[in-house]
Amino acid sequence: MAPIQFQVGEKYFTANTKTLTEGSAWFKSLFSGSDKLVLKEDGTIFIDRDGDLFAIVLRYLRSQKVPVFYNKIYGHNHLLYDQLLTEARFYQISYLVYYLENRFYAGYVASVKVEILGLDHGVDVPLPDRDDDTDVQYYPQWCRKEVYVCPRRVAVHRGNPGGCGRECRAAQGDRPLEYEDEWVLKTTEIRTQTILKHNMDSVKP
Known part of the structure; x- marks a missing residue:
């Protein structure tokens, strides 16, 4: 027809x-x-x-x-x-x-999923998979953090004790490891996803 x-x-x-x-x-x-x-x-x-x-x-x-x-x-x-x-x-x-x-539509919201992630400043943050049911918010804040200092003051070893080798350990001697307070920017990421039962068939009486 x-x-x-x-x-x-x-x-x-x-x-x-x-x-x-x-x-x-x-x-x-x-x-x-x-x-x-x-x-x-x-x-x-x-x-x-x-x-x-x-x-x-x-x-x-x-x-x-x-x-x-x-x-x-x-x-x-x-x-x-x-x-x-x-x-x-x-x-x-x-x-x-x-x-x-x-009001059977109330049962079509299966769940609400919330994820809270801590992100360090300077770390590449991958863009989230966005859809109509996902909301992403970022909350940056400054905080103090103890950062390792290389005894030889090698810049690339800063914050990474494992990066120091034999010469650094020799320079360290019996002294305790040295740390400095440093202000760092940290970001809290909150992802909220609402999961709907999109594919459910019609409710029949």
């Missing part, structure tokens, strides 16, 4: 009749000769509902994947869930109504 074009609110859509009627009793009634069918002058079907919300409805009808509106900062978007529930009731989409009324 050829796809049909129709308008919802101010937005235009194209879909197969089968996609619309299999999950929506309202569309099934519409295409069965119901007097609810409204045509524009050019013959386009017009539905006087919210076009942005219908885009979500159509995505569900096509994939049967329930929507999850979750932000790692603000959590679930309950206003959008409520608005979508109104549209799901209008289009008579039983599975979607059941999912939203019972």
Whole structure:
């Protein structure tokens, strides 16, 4: 069957009749000769509902994947869930109504993982694998640190006792190892990852 074009609110859509009627009793009634069918002058079907919300409805009808509106900062978007529930009731989409009324979306946030890493100044920090569910923040701070000093004052041995060889040990003699206090910049990296169950199928009553 050829796809049909129709308008919802101010937005235009194209879909197969089968996609619309299999999950929506309202569309099934519409295409069965119901007097609810409204045509524009050019013959386009017009539905006087919210076009942005219908885009979500159509995505569900096509994939049967329930929507999850979750932000790692603000959590679930309950206003959008409520608005979508109104549209799901209008289009008579039983599975979607059941999912939203019972707030099953709360179970689609599997976990929140937090990693805290200490980074020394001057160390190359690899860019993290970024995605929509990962937030990375850096908190630099100055702190005092004891740094090893080579007895021969060799610059490349500073901070690295293992770099000193026979001549350095001879110069050291019986004296204790020498350390100096030094201000160093350390950075704390906090990675927060929200893990969602993206691939779960629709919840059926």
